[in-house]
Amino acid sequence: MNTVLTILRKDLRLELRTFETIPSMVLFSLASFVIFHFALNRATIEGQLAAGVLTATLLFAAMLAVNRLFVAEREQGGFDAFLLAPVDRTALLLAKASALFIFLVVLEVVAVPAFALLLLGPSLGPALIGIVAVVALVDVALAVIGTLVSAIAIHTRARDLIGPVVALPLLIPALIACARALGPLLQTHASGSPPAKWLAILALYDVVFALLAYAVFDFLLED
Amino acid sequence: MSVFAVSPALAPGKAAPYVIAAYIVFLALVLVYVAIMAKRLRSTERDLEALGREIGADRDDERDEVAA
Amino acid sequence: MTTYGRGLRGLSLATIATISTALVLVFFYAPLDADQGFVQKIFYLHVPLAIVSLCGFVFGALLAVGHLRTGDRRWDMRSYVAIHMALIFGVAGLITGSIWAKASWGHWWVWNEPTLVSFLIVLLLFATYQPMRFSIEDPERQARYASVFAVLAGAFVPLNFIAVRLAQQYVHPRILTLGGGNLPGSMRLTFIVALIGIALLYATLWKYEMAAKDARMRVRRLRRAVLGEDALAPLGRSAAPS
Numbered sequence: 001m002n003t004v005l006t007i008l009r010k011d012l013r014l015e016l017r018t019f020e021t022i023p024s025m026v027l028f029s030l031a032s033f034v035i036f037h038f039a040l041n042r043a044t045i046e047g048q049l050a051a052g053v054l055t056a057t058l059l060f061a062a063m064l065a066v067n068r069l070f071v072a073e074r075e076q077g078g079f080d081a082f083l084l085a086p087v088d089r090t091a092l093l094l095a096k097a098s099a100l101f102i103f104l105v106v107l108e109v110v111a112v113p114a115f116a117l118l119l120l121g122p123s124l125g126p127a128l129i130g131i132v133a134v135v136a137l138v139d140v141a142l143a144v145i146g147t148l149v150s151a152i153a154i155h156t157r158a159r160d161l162i163g164p165v166v167a168l169p170l171l172i173p174a175l176i177a178c179a180r181a182l183g184p185l186l187q188t189h190a191s192g193s194p195p196a197k198w199l200a201i202l203a204l205y206d207v208v209f210a211l212l213a214y215a216v217f218d219f220l221l222e223d
Numbered sequence: 224m225s226v227f228a229v230s231p232a233l234a235p236g237k238a239a240p241y242v243i244a245a246y247i248v249f250l251a252l253v254l255v256y257v258a259i260m261a262k263r264l265r266s267t268e269r270d271l272e273a274l275g276r277e278i279g280a281d282r283d284d285e286r287d288e289v290a291a
Numbered sequence: 292m293t294t295y296g297r298g299l300r301g302l303s304l305a306t307i308a309t310i311s312t313a314l315v316l317v318f319f320y321a322p323l324d325a326d327q328g329f330v331q332k333i334f335y336l337h338v339p340l341a342i343v344s345l346c347g348f349v350f351g352a353l354l355a356v357g358h359l360r361t362g363d364r365r366w367d368m369r370s371y372v373a374i375h376m377a378l379i380f381g382v383a384g385l386i387t388g389s390i391w392a393k394a395s396w397g398h399w400w401v402w403n404e405p406t407l408v409s410f411l412i413v414l415l416l417f418a419t420y421q422p423m424r425f426s427i428e429d430p431e432r433q434a435r436y437a438s439v440f441a442v443l444a445g446a447f448v449p450l451n452f453i454a455v456r457l458a459q460q461y462v463h464p465r466i467l468t469l470g471g472g473n474l475p476g477s478m479r480l481t482f483i484v485a486l487i488g489i490a491l492l493y494a495t496l497w498k499y500e501m502a503a504k505d506a507r508m509r510v511r512r513l514r515r516a517v518l519g520e521d522a523l524a525p526l527g528r529s530a531a532p533s
Contacts, residue, residue, distance in 0.1 A: 148443065152423065152436050152439065152440065153423075155427055155429075155432060155436065156423060156426040156427050157426040157427075157428065158422075158426050161422075162419070162422065162423050162426060165419050165422070165423075166416070166419045166423055166440070168415075169412055169413075169415040169416035169419070169447075170416060170443070170444075170447055172412050172451065172454075173450055173451050173453075173454030173455070176454055176455065176458045177454065177458075180458060197457065201453075201454060201457065205450060205454070208446070208450060212442070212443060212446055216359075216439050216442060216443065219359055219435055219438070219439050220435075220436065220439055222435065239329060241330060241333065241390050241391075241393065241394035242329060242330065242332045242333055242394070244390055245333045245336055245337065245386075245387045245390045245391065246336060248383065248386050248387060248390070249336055249340070249383055249387065252379065252382075252383050253492075256379070256496065260499065260500070260503060263503050263507070264503065266507075267503070267506055267507050267510060270507070270510045270511075270514070271510055274510060274513060274514050274517070274518075277517075277518060277522075278517055
Protein backbone atom coordinates (compact mmCIF):
# COMPACT_ATOMS: atom_id res chain seq x y z
CA MET A 1 0.00 0.00 0.00
CA ASN A 2 2.87 2.32 0.77
CA THR A 3 4.27 1.71 -2.67
CA VAL A 4 0.98 2.60 -4.27
CA LEU A 5 0.75 5.83 -2.31
CA THR A 6 4.35 6.75 -3.09
CA ILE A 7 3.93 6.31 -6.80
CA LEU A 8 0.57 8.05 -6.73
CA ARG A 9 2.03 10.99 -4.86
CA LYS A 10 4.84 11.19 -7.38
CA ASP A 11 2.42 11.31 -10.28
CA LEU A 12 0.17 13.89 -8.68
CA ARG A 13 3.12 16.04 -7.73
CA LEU A 14 4.46 15.75 -11.26
CA GLU A 15 1.13 16.85 -12.65
CA LEU A 16 0.88 19.77 -10.23
CA ARG A 17 4.31 20.98 -11.22
CA THR A 18 4.11 20.57 -14.96
CA PHE A 19 0.37 20.94 -15.63
CA GLU A 20 0.64 18.75 -18.67
CA THR A 21 -2.37 16.49 -18.66
CA ILE A 22 -5.33 18.00 -16.88
CA PRO A 23 -5.43 21.43 -18.53
CA SER A 24 -5.20 19.76 -21.94
CA MET A 25 -8.09 17.49 -21.06
CA VAL A 26 -10.17 20.41 -19.86
CA LEU A 27 -9.44 22.57 -22.87
CA PHE A 28 -10.15 19.66 -25.16
CA SER A 29 -13.52 19.06 -23.51
CA LEU A 30 -14.51 22.69 -23.73
CA ALA A 31 -13.52 22.85 -27.39
CA SER A 32 -15.51 19.67 -27.99
CA PHE A 33 -18.60 21.24 -26.49
CA VAL A 34 -18.24 24.21 -28.81
CA ILE A 35 -17.80 21.91 -31.79
CA PHE A 36 -20.85 19.89 -30.80
CA HIS A 37 -22.89 23.08 -30.58
CA PHE A 38 -22.05 23.91 -34.15
CA ALA A 39 -22.15 20.35 -35.44
CA LEU A 40 -25.59 19.72 -34.00
CA ASN A 41 -26.75 23.27 -34.68
CA ARG A 42 -28.59 23.42 -31.39
CA ALA A 43 -28.60 25.95 -28.58
CA THR A 44 -29.45 23.34 -25.97
CA ILE A 45 -29.56 19.58 -25.91
CA GLU A 46 -31.14 17.24 -23.44
CA GLY A 47 -31.93 13.64 -22.71
CA GLN A 48 -30.17 10.86 -24.58
CA LEU A 49 -28.51 13.25 -27.03
CA ALA A 50 -26.92 15.19 -24.19
CA ALA A 51 -25.81 11.95 -22.55
CA GLY A 52 -24.19 10.85 -25.78
CA VAL A 53 -22.35 14.13 -26.25
CA LEU A 54 -21.07 14.11 -22.68
CA THR A 55 -19.97 10.47 -22.82
CA ALA A 56 -18.14 10.91 -26.11
CA THR A 57 -16.36 14.03 -24.87
CA LEU A 58 -15.26 12.36 -21.64
CA LEU A 59 -14.01 9.39 -23.59
CA PHE A 60 -11.83 11.40 -25.93
CA ALA A 61 -10.46 13.54 -23.11
CA ALA A 62 -9.60 10.34 -21.25
CA MET A 63 -7.66 9.11 -24.28
CA LEU A 64 -5.43 12.16 -24.00
CA ALA A 65 -4.54 11.18 -20.46
CA VAL A 66 -4.06 7.53 -21.41
CA ASN A 67 -1.48 8.49 -24.00
CA ARG A 68 0.60 10.34 -21.38
CA LEU A 69 0.26 7.92 -18.52
CA PHE A 70 3.46 5.90 -18.75
CA VAL A 71 5.56 8.27 -20.82
CA ALA A 72 7.68 9.43 -17.89
CA GLU A 73 8.39 5.85 -16.84
CA ARG A 74 9.37 4.89 -20.32
CA GLU A 75 11.60 7.84 -21.11
CA GLN A 76 13.35 8.17 -17.78
CA GLY A 77 13.92 4.55 -16.83
CA GLY A 78 11.07 4.39 -14.35
CA PHE A 79 10.17 0.85 -15.42
CA ASP A 80 13.64 -0.46 -14.70
CA ALA A 81 13.78 1.29 -11.36
CA PHE A 82 10.42 -0.15 -10.43
CA LEU A 83 11.40 -3.66 -11.44
CA LEU A 84 14.53 -3.45 -9.32
CA ALA A 85 12.65 -2.37 -6.24
CA PRO A 86 11.50 -5.19 -3.92
CA VAL A 87 7.81 -4.35 -4.20
CA ASP A 88 4.67 -6.00 -5.44
CA ARG A 89 4.41 -5.29 -9.15
CA THR A 90 0.70 -4.70 -9.23
CA ALA A 91 1.32 -1.63 -7.07
CA LEU A 92 2.18 0.17 -10.28
CA LEU A 93 -1.16 -0.79 -11.76
CA LEU A 94 -3.05 0.45 -8.71
CA ALA A 95 -1.08 3.68 -8.51
CA LYS A 96 -1.41 4.55 -12.18
CA ALA A 97 -5.08 3.65 -12.33
CA SER A 98 -5.71 5.79 -9.25
CA ALA A 99 -3.82 8.68 -10.80
CA LEU A 100 -5.83 8.40 -13.99
CA PHE A 101 -9.03 8.20 -11.96
CA ILE A 102 -8.12 11.36 -10.07
CA PHE A 103 -7.29 13.17 -13.32
CA LEU A 104 -10.67 12.18 -14.70
CA VAL A 105 -12.48 13.35 -11.59
CA VAL A 106 -10.73 16.72 -11.72
CA LEU A 107 -11.63 16.96 -15.38
CA GLU A 108 -15.27 16.24 -14.69
CA VAL A 109 -15.48 18.73 -11.85
CA VAL A 110 -14.76 21.37 -14.50
CA ALA A 111 -16.24 19.81 -17.61
CA VAL A 112 -19.64 18.73 -16.35
CA PRO A 113 -20.63 22.17 -15.01
CA ALA A 114 -19.22 23.65 -18.24
CA PHE A 115 -21.41 21.22 -20.15
CA ALA A 116 -24.42 22.28 -18.10
CA LEU A 117 -23.58 25.89 -18.80
CA LEU A 118 -22.84 25.65 -22.48
CA LEU A 119 -25.02 22.94 -23.89
CA LEU A 120 -27.40 21.36 -21.45
CA GLY A 121 -30.99 22.50 -21.48
CA PRO A 122 -32.40 21.12 -18.21
CA SER A 123 -30.67 22.01 -14.98
CA LEU A 124 -28.34 19.58 -13.26
CA GLY A 125 -29.72 19.99 -9.76
CA PRO A 126 -32.14 17.16 -9.09
CA ALA A 127 -30.19 14.50 -10.94
CA LEU A 128 -26.76 15.51 -9.72
CA ILE A 129 -26.19 12.62 -7.35
CA GLY A 130 -27.22 10.12 -10.00
CA ILE A 131 -24.90 11.74 -12.50
CA VAL A 132 -22.04 11.65 -10.03
CA ALA A 133 -22.63 7.96 -9.39
CA VAL A 134 -22.71 7.04 -13.07
CA VAL A 135 -19.69 9.14 -13.94
CA ALA A 136 -17.71 7.74 -11.01
CA LEU A 137 -18.35 4.18 -12.18
CA VAL A 138 -17.36 5.04 -15.74
CA ASP A 139 -14.21 6.68 -14.43
CA VAL A 140 -13.23 3.39 -12.80
CA ALA A 141 -13.67 1.57 -16.12
CA LEU A 142 -11.73 4.28 -17.97
CA ALA A 143 -8.99 4.19 -15.36
CA VAL A 144 -8.52 0.42 -15.34
CA ILE A 145 -8.71 -0.13 -19.07
CA GLY A 146 -6.79 3.06 -19.77
CA THR A 147 -3.92 1.95 -17.56
CA LEU A 148 -3.80 -1.52 -19.12
CA VAL A 149 -3.87 -0.21 -22.65
CA SER A 150 -1.33 2.48 -21.86
CA ALA A 151 1.03 -0.11 -20.42
CA ILE A 152 0.67 -2.17 -23.59
CA ALA A 153 0.99 0.78 -25.93
CA ILE A 154 4.01 2.39 -24.31
CA HIS A 155 6.32 -0.27 -25.70
CA THR A 156 4.99 -0.12 -29.23
CA ARG A 157 6.38 2.06 -31.98
CA ALA A 158 3.18 3.95 -32.65
CA ARG A 159 2.09 4.37 -29.06
CA ASP A 160 -0.25 7.30 -29.54
CA LEU A 161 -2.13 5.40 -32.21
CA ILE A 162 -2.27 1.98 -30.62
CA GLY A 163 -3.50 3.28 -27.27
CA PRO A 164 -6.84 4.77 -28.27
CA VAL A 165 -7.46 2.27 -31.05
CA VAL A 166 -7.21 -0.68 -28.67
CA ALA A 167 -8.97 1.08 -25.79
CA LEU A 168 -12.06 2.16 -27.68
CA PRO A 169 -13.58 -1.24 -28.46
CA LEU A 170 -12.75 -2.45 -24.95
CA LEU A 171 -14.58 0.53 -23.50
CA ILE A 172 -17.69 0.30 -25.64
CA PRO A 173 -19.84 -1.71 -23.19
CA ALA A 174 -18.97 0.68 -20.36
CA LEU A 175 -19.74 3.68 -22.56
CA ILE A 176 -23.02 2.17 -23.69
CA ALA A 177 -23.96 1.78 -20.04
CA CYS A 178 -22.82 5.32 -19.23
CA ALA A 179 -24.73 6.96 -22.05
CA ARG A 180 -27.88 4.94 -21.39
CA ALA A 181 -27.71 5.63 -17.67
CA LEU A 182 -27.21 9.36 -18.15
CA GLY A 183 -29.98 9.67 -20.73
CA PRO A 184 -32.92 9.75 -18.30
CA LEU A 185 -30.93 11.91 -15.89
CA LEU A 186 -30.37 14.72 -18.34
CA GLN A 187 -33.96 15.11 -19.33
CA THR A 188 -36.09 18.11 -18.51
CA HIS A 189 -38.02 16.54 -15.69
CA ALA A 190 -35.42 14.09 -14.47
CA SER A 191 -36.41 11.72 -11.73
CA GLY A 192 -32.96 11.87 -10.20
CA SER A 193 -32.28 8.16 -10.00
CA PRO A 194 -30.29 6.46 -12.72
CA PRO A 195 -31.65 3.23 -14.13
CA ALA A 196 -30.38 0.45 -11.86
CA LYS A 197 -29.74 -1.93 -14.75
CA TRP A 198 -27.01 0.23 -16.22
CA LEU A 199 -25.39 0.94 -12.88
CA ALA A 200 -25.23 -2.79 -12.28
CA ILE A 201 -23.67 -3.39 -15.68
CA LEU A 202 -21.10 -0.67 -15.10
CA ALA A 203 -20.23 -2.04 -11.70
CA LEU A 204 -19.93 -5.57 -13.06
CA TYR A 205 -17.75 -4.41 -15.92
CA ASP A 206 -15.50 -2.53 -13.51
CA VAL A 207 -15.09 -5.54 -11.27
CA VAL A 208 -14.39 -7.98 -14.10
CA PHE A 209 -11.81 -5.77 -15.73
CA ALA A 210 -10.17 -4.84 -12.45
CA LEU A 211 -9.69 -8.54 -11.71
CA LEU A 212 -8.42 -9.21 -15.23
CA ALA A 213 -6.01 -6.29 -14.99
CA TYR A 214 -4.72 -7.55 -11.68
CA ALA A 215 -4.16 -11.01 -13.15
CA VAL A 216 -2.44 -9.84 -16.26
CA PHE A 217 -0.42 -6.77 -15.33
CA ASP A 218 2.64 -8.66 -14.12
CA PHE A 219 3.23 -10.01 -17.60
CA LEU A 220 3.34 -6.52 -19.00
CA LEU A 221 6.13 -5.45 -16.69
CA GLU A 222 8.52 -8.32 -17.24
CA ASP A 223 11.62 -7.44 -19.10
CA MET B 224 -35.90 3.83 -33.16
CA SER B 225 -38.10 1.42 -35.10
CA VAL B 226 -37.99 3.70 -38.07
CA PHE B 227 -36.52 1.15 -40.42
CA ALA B 228 -38.86 -0.07 -43.13
CA VAL B 229 -40.37 -3.46 -42.50
CA SER B 230 -40.04 -4.76 -46.00
CA PRO B 231 -41.47 -8.17 -46.73
CA ALA B 232 -38.91 -10.81 -47.50
CA LEU B 233 -38.04 -11.18 -51.13
CA ALA B 234 -39.53 -13.96 -53.22
CA PRO B 235 -37.15 -16.75 -54.23
CA GLY B 236 -36.68 -15.20 -57.63
CA LYS B 237 -35.41 -11.90 -56.35
CA ALA B 238 -33.71 -13.33 -53.29
CA ALA B 239 -31.57 -15.85 -55.14
CA PRO B 240 -28.90 -13.29 -56.13
CA TYR B 241 -28.37 -12.36 -52.49
CA VAL B 242 -28.11 -15.93 -51.30
CA ILE B 243 -25.76 -16.78 -54.13
CA ALA B 244 -23.72 -13.64 -53.41
CA ALA B 245 -23.32 -14.69 -49.77
CA TYR B 246 -22.10 -18.16 -50.67
CA ILE B 247 -19.80 -16.76 -53.33
CA VAL B 248 -18.25 -14.35 -50.82
CA PHE B 249 -17.52 -17.29 -48.57
CA LEU B 250 -16.04 -19.36 -51.38
CA ALA B 251 -13.98 -16.42 -52.64
CA LEU B 252 -12.45 -15.85 -49.20
CA VAL B 253 -11.47 -19.50 -48.90
CA LEU B 254 -9.91 -19.48 -52.37
CA VAL B 255 -8.02 -16.24 -51.67
CA TYR B 256 -6.63 -17.91 -48.58
CA VAL B 257 -5.56 -20.96 -50.60
CA ALA B 258 -3.81 -18.67 -53.09
CA ILE B 259 -1.93 -16.90 -50.29
CA MET B 260 -0.86 -20.21 -48.83
CA ALA B 261 0.30 -21.38 -52.25
CA LYS B 262 2.50 -18.31 -52.55
CA ARG B 263 3.99 -18.95 -49.13
CA LEU B 264 4.61 -22.58 -49.94
CA ARG B 265 6.48 -21.57 -53.09
CA SER B 266 8.67 -19.20 -51.09
CA THR B 267 9.44 -21.91 -48.53
CA GLU B 268 10.33 -24.31 -51.34
CA ARG B 269 12.65 -21.72 -52.81
CA ASP B 270 14.32 -21.23 -49.42
CA LEU B 271 14.82 -24.99 -49.11
CA GLU B 272 16.33 -25.17 -52.57
CA ALA B 273 18.69 -22.30 -51.80
CA LEU B 274 19.65 -23.96 -48.53
CA GLY B 275 20.24 -27.26 -50.27
CA ARG B 276 22.42 -25.61 -52.85
CA GLU B 277 24.50 -23.81 -50.24
CA ILE B 278 24.94 -26.93 -48.15
CA GLY B 279 25.86 -28.92 -51.24
CA ALA B 280 28.36 -26.23 -52.23
CA ASP B 281 29.90 -26.22 -48.73
CA ARG B 282 30.18 -29.96 -48.71
CA ASP B 283 31.82 -29.94 -52.14
CA ASP B 284 34.30 -27.31 -50.89
CA GLU B 285 35.06 -29.41 -47.84
CA ARG B 286 35.61 -32.47 -49.96
CA ASP B 287 37.95 -30.52 -52.20
CA GLU B 288 39.89 -29.16 -49.21
CA VAL B 289 40.28 -32.58 -47.67
CA ALA B 290 41.37 -34.04 -50.97
CA ALA B 291 43.93 -31.29 -51.61
CA MET C 292 8.53 -31.12 -32.19
CA THR C 293 4.93 -31.48 -33.32
CA THR C 294 4.24 -31.90 -36.98
CA TYR C 295 1.05 -30.11 -37.90
CA GLY C 296 0.84 -31.72 -41.28
CA ARG C 297 0.03 -35.09 -39.81
CA GLY C 298 -3.68 -35.80 -39.88
CA LEU C 299 -4.26 -32.76 -42.05
CA ARG C 300 -5.41 -34.80 -45.02
CA GLY C 301 -7.97 -36.73 -42.98
CA LEU C 302 -9.20 -33.51 -41.45
CA SER C 303 -9.61 -31.78 -44.82
CA LEU C 304 -11.46 -34.77 -46.26
CA ALA C 305 -13.82 -34.69 -43.30
CA THR C 306 -14.30 -30.96 -43.84
CA ILE C 307 -15.10 -31.39 -47.52
CA ALA C 308 -17.54 -34.19 -46.79
CA THR C 309 -19.32 -32.25 -44.07
CA ILE C 310 -19.57 -28.99 -46.00
CA SER C 311 -20.82 -30.79 -49.11
CA THR C 312 -23.45 -32.56 -47.04
CA ALA C 313 -24.40 -29.25 -45.48
CA LEU C 314 -24.81 -27.60 -48.89
CA VAL C 315 -27.01 -30.44 -50.10
CA LEU C 316 -29.12 -30.21 -46.96
CA VAL C 317 -29.41 -26.43 -47.20
CA PHE C 318 -30.64 -26.37 -50.77
CA PHE C 319 -32.51 -29.63 -51.12
CA TYR C 320 -33.69 -30.67 -47.67
CA ALA C 321 -34.29 -27.70 -45.37
CA PRO C 322 -37.76 -26.24 -45.83
CA LEU C 323 -38.39 -22.64 -46.80
CA ASP C 324 -38.84 -20.30 -43.87
CA ALA C 325 -42.39 -19.04 -43.55
CA ASP C 326 -41.25 -15.50 -42.76
CA GLN C 327 -38.17 -14.86 -44.78
CA GLY C 328 -38.44 -17.34 -47.63
CA PHE C 329 -35.40 -18.19 -49.67
CA VAL C 330 -33.31 -15.45 -48.10
CA GLN C 331 -33.20 -17.42 -44.89
CA LYS C 332 -30.77 -19.86 -46.53
CA ILE C 333 -27.99 -17.39 -45.84
CA PHE C 334 -28.56 -18.09 -42.17
CA TYR C 335 -26.93 -21.52 -42.57
CA LEU C 336 -23.75 -19.83 -43.68
CA HIS C 337 -23.73 -16.62 -41.66
CA VAL C 338 -24.50 -17.97 -38.20
CA PRO C 339 -21.98 -20.84 -38.22
CA LEU C 340 -19.31 -18.42 -39.46
CA ALA C 341 -20.12 -16.05 -36.61
CA ILE C 342 -20.22 -18.77 -33.96
CA VAL C 343 -16.98 -20.39 -35.12
CA SER C 344 -15.31 -16.99 -35.29
CA LEU C 345 -16.23 -16.18 -31.70
CA CYS C 346 -15.15 -19.60 -30.52
CA GLY C 347 -11.92 -19.05 -32.42
CA PHE C 348 -11.26 -15.88 -30.46
CA VAL C 349 -11.85 -17.67 -27.19
CA PHE C 350 -9.66 -20.54 -28.41
CA GLY C 351 -6.95 -17.98 -29.16
CA ALA C 352 -7.32 -16.56 -25.66
CA LEU C 353 -6.90 -20.02 -24.11
CA LEU C 354 -3.79 -20.67 -26.18
CA ALA C 355 -2.46 -17.31 -25.04
CA VAL C 356 -2.96 -18.37 -21.43
CA GLY C 357 -0.84 -21.38 -22.30
CA HIS C 358 1.90 -19.07 -23.50
CA LEU C 359 1.77 -16.87 -20.41
CA ARG C 360 1.98 -19.87 -18.15
CA THR C 361 4.76 -21.74 -19.92
CA GLY C 362 6.71 -18.98 -21.63
CA ASP C 363 7.00 -21.23 -24.69
CA ARG C 364 6.50 -19.01 -27.72
CA ARG C 365 5.02 -21.79 -29.78
CA TRP C 366 1.82 -21.31 -27.79
CA ASP C 367 1.87 -17.69 -28.84
CA MET C 368 2.22 -18.73 -32.46
CA ARG C 369 -0.79 -21.02 -32.10
CA SER C 370 -2.73 -18.22 -30.46
CA TYR C 371 -1.77 -15.82 -33.24
CA VAL C 372 -2.96 -18.18 -35.95
CA ALA C 373 -6.18 -18.90 -34.07
CA ILE C 374 -6.99 -15.21 -33.75
CA HIS C 375 -5.95 -14.43 -37.31
CA MET C 376 -8.16 -17.19 -38.65
CA ALA C 377 -11.07 -16.22 -36.41
CA LEU C 378 -10.82 -12.64 -37.66
CA ILE C 379 -11.09 -13.81 -41.27
CA PHE C 380 -14.08 -16.00 -40.43
CA GLY C 381 -15.53 -13.05 -38.56
CA VAL C 382 -15.21 -10.72 -41.52
CA ALA C 383 -16.86 -13.37 -43.69
CA GLY C 384 -19.62 -13.62 -41.10
CA LEU C 385 -20.07 -9.87 -41.06
CA ILE C 386 -20.27 -9.64 -44.85
CA THR C 387 -22.76 -12.48 -45.10
CA GLY C 388 -24.72 -10.92 -42.25
CA SER C 389 -24.84 -7.64 -44.12
CA ILE C 390 -26.06 -9.37 -47.28
CA TRP C 391 -28.72 -11.11 -45.21
CA ALA C 392 -29.78 -7.79 -43.68
CA LYS C 393 -30.06 -6.22 -47.11
CA ALA C 394 -32.13 -9.08 -48.47
CA SER C 395 -34.33 -9.33 -45.39
CA TRP C 396 -34.87 -5.76 -44.33
CA GLY C 397 -33.62 -3.67 -47.21
CA HIS C 398 -30.66 -2.14 -45.39
CA TRP C 399 -27.00 -3.15 -45.61
CA TRP C 400 -26.63 -2.51 -41.92
CA VAL C 401 -29.16 -2.59 -39.11
CA TRP C 402 -28.50 -1.38 -35.59
CA ASN C 403 -31.37 -3.29 -34.02
CA GLU C 404 -29.83 -6.72 -34.54
CA PRO C 405 -27.75 -7.01 -31.33
CA THR C 406 -25.71 -9.96 -32.51
CA LEU C 407 -24.48 -8.11 -35.59
CA VAL C 408 -23.60 -5.02 -33.55
CA SER C 409 -21.75 -6.98 -30.85
CA PHE C 410 -19.94 -8.81 -33.55
CA LEU C 411 -18.82 -5.58 -35.18
CA ILE C 412 -17.42 -4.36 -31.86
CA VAL C 413 -15.55 -7.61 -31.27
CA LEU C 414 -14.07 -7.46 -34.76
CA LEU C 415 -13.03 -3.84 -34.20
CA LEU C 416 -11.13 -4.97 -31.14
CA PHE C 417 -9.40 -7.96 -32.67
CA ALA C 418 -8.54 -5.98 -35.79
CA THR C 419 -6.14 -4.05 -33.56
CA TYR C 420 -4.31 -7.23 -32.57
CA GLN C 421 -1.98 -7.34 -35.54
CA PRO C 422 -1.06 -3.63 -35.68
CA MET C 423 -0.44 -3.62 -31.96
CA ARG C 424 1.57 -6.78 -32.02
CA PHE C 425 3.81 -5.96 -34.90
CA SER C 426 4.64 -2.49 -33.66
CA ILE C 427 6.57 -4.04 -30.76
CA GLU C 428 10.12 -4.67 -31.79
CA ASP C 429 11.43 -7.10 -29.20
CA PRO C 430 10.08 -10.58 -30.13
CA GLU C 431 9.77 -11.84 -26.54
CA ARG C 432 7.90 -8.77 -25.46
CA GLN C 433 5.81 -8.86 -28.59
CA ALA C 434 4.70 -12.42 -27.87
CA ARG C 435 3.97 -11.64 -24.26
CA TYR C 436 1.96 -8.48 -24.94
CA ALA C 437 0.06 -10.21 -27.72
CA SER C 438 -0.90 -12.97 -25.30
CA VAL C 439 -2.02 -10.45 -22.69
CA PHE C 440 -4.15 -8.75 -25.33
CA ALA C 441 -5.60 -12.07 -26.47
CA VAL C 442 -6.63 -12.91 -22.91
CA LEU C 443 -8.22 -9.50 -22.29
CA ALA C 444 -10.00 -9.53 -25.63
CA GLY C 445 -11.19 -13.10 -25.13
CA ALA C 446 -12.71 -12.16 -21.79
CA PHE C 447 -14.27 -9.15 -23.46
CA VAL C 448 -16.30 -11.20 -25.96
CA PRO C 449 -19.03 -12.47 -23.61
CA LEU C 450 -19.17 -9.17 -21.70
CA ASN C 451 -19.70 -7.31 -24.90
CA PHE C 452 -22.52 -9.53 -26.08
CA ILE C 453 -24.35 -9.17 -22.80
CA ALA C 454 -23.97 -5.40 -22.76
CA VAL C 455 -25.13 -4.88 -26.33
CA ARG C 456 -28.06 -7.24 -25.95
CA LEU C 457 -29.21 -5.32 -22.90
CA ALA C 458 -28.86 -2.04 -24.77
CA GLN C 459 -31.15 -3.11 -27.58
CA GLN C 460 -34.62 -2.46 -26.31
CA TYR C 461 -36.34 -2.55 -29.64
CA VAL C 462 -35.78 -6.14 -30.63
CA HIS C 463 -37.49 -6.97 -33.87
CA PRO C 464 -39.77 -9.96 -33.35
CA ARG C 465 -38.46 -11.75 -36.40
CA ILE C 466 -34.89 -11.76 -35.22
CA LEU C 467 -33.34 -15.14 -34.96
CA THR C 468 -32.72 -16.52 -31.51
CA LEU C 469 -29.63 -18.64 -31.49
CA GLY C 470 -30.41 -20.67 -28.41
CA GLY C 471 -31.87 -23.46 -30.52
CA GLY C 472 -35.03 -21.39 -30.22
CA ASN C 473 -37.81 -22.13 -32.58
CA LEU C 474 -36.12 -24.11 -35.31
CA PRO C 475 -38.08 -27.06 -36.65
CA GLY C 476 -36.23 -30.38 -36.71
CA SER C 477 -35.14 -30.39 -40.33
CA MET C 478 -33.77 -26.87 -40.10
CA ARG C 479 -31.99 -27.69 -36.90
CA LEU C 480 -30.29 -30.70 -38.45
CA THR C 481 -29.15 -28.65 -41.42
CA PHE C 482 -27.87 -25.93 -39.13
CA ILE C 483 -25.91 -28.35 -37.00
CA VAL C 484 -24.30 -29.99 -40.02
CA ALA C 485 -23.40 -26.55 -41.39
CA LEU C 486 -21.97 -25.55 -38.01
CA ILE C 487 -19.84 -28.69 -37.82
CA GLY C 488 -18.68 -28.11 -41.39
CA ILE C 489 -17.54 -24.57 -40.69
CA ALA C 490 -15.90 -25.63 -37.44
CA LEU C 491 -13.99 -28.37 -39.26
CA LEU C 492 -13.00 -25.82 -41.90
CA TYR C 493 -11.59 -23.60 -39.17
CA ALA C 494 -9.66 -26.50 -37.66
CA THR C 495 -8.31 -27.51 -41.07
CA LEU C 496 -7.20 -24.01 -41.98
CA TRP C 497 -5.65 -23.53 -38.55
CA LYS C 498 -3.63 -26.71 -38.89
CA TYR C 499 -2.70 -25.78 -42.46
CA GLU C 500 -1.45 -22.35 -41.42
CA MET C 501 0.45 -23.79 -38.44
CA ALA C 502 2.09 -26.35 -40.71
CA ALA C 503 3.19 -23.66 -43.16
CA LYS C 504 4.56 -21.41 -40.42
CA ASP C 505 6.26 -24.29 -38.69
CA ALA C 506 7.92 -25.42 -41.91
CA ARG C 507 9.19 -21.93 -42.59
CA MET C 508 10.53 -21.64 -39.06
CA ARG C 509 12.36 -24.93 -39.39
CA VAL C 510 13.97 -23.91 -42.65
CA ARG C 511 15.25 -20.79 -40.90
CA ARG C 512 16.59 -22.82 -38.00
CA LEU C 513 18.35 -25.20 -40.34
CA ARG C 514 19.78 -22.32 -42.26
CA ARG C 515 21.05 -20.72 -39.06
CA ALA C 516 22.51 -24.00 -37.82
CA VAL C 517 24.32 -24.77 -41.04
CA LEU C 518 25.31 -21.37 -42.34
CA GLY C 519 25.49 -19.20 -39.26
CA GLU C 520 23.53 -16.21 -38.10
CA ASP C 521 24.36 -13.78 -40.90
CA ALA C 522 23.03 -16.00 -43.64
CA LEU C 523 19.53 -15.35 -42.34
CA ALA C 524 17.39 -12.84 -44.16
CA PRO C 525 15.41 -10.56 -41.80
CA LEU C 526 12.04 -12.02 -41.03
CA GLY C 527 9.69 -9.07 -41.19
CA ARG C 528 6.27 -9.53 -39.61
CA SER C 529 6.11 -12.97 -38.11
CA ALA C 530 4.78 -14.53 -34.96
CA ALA C 531 7.02 -17.55 -35.32
CA PRO C 532 9.70 -18.02 -32.66
CA SER C 533 12.72 -18.31 -34.90
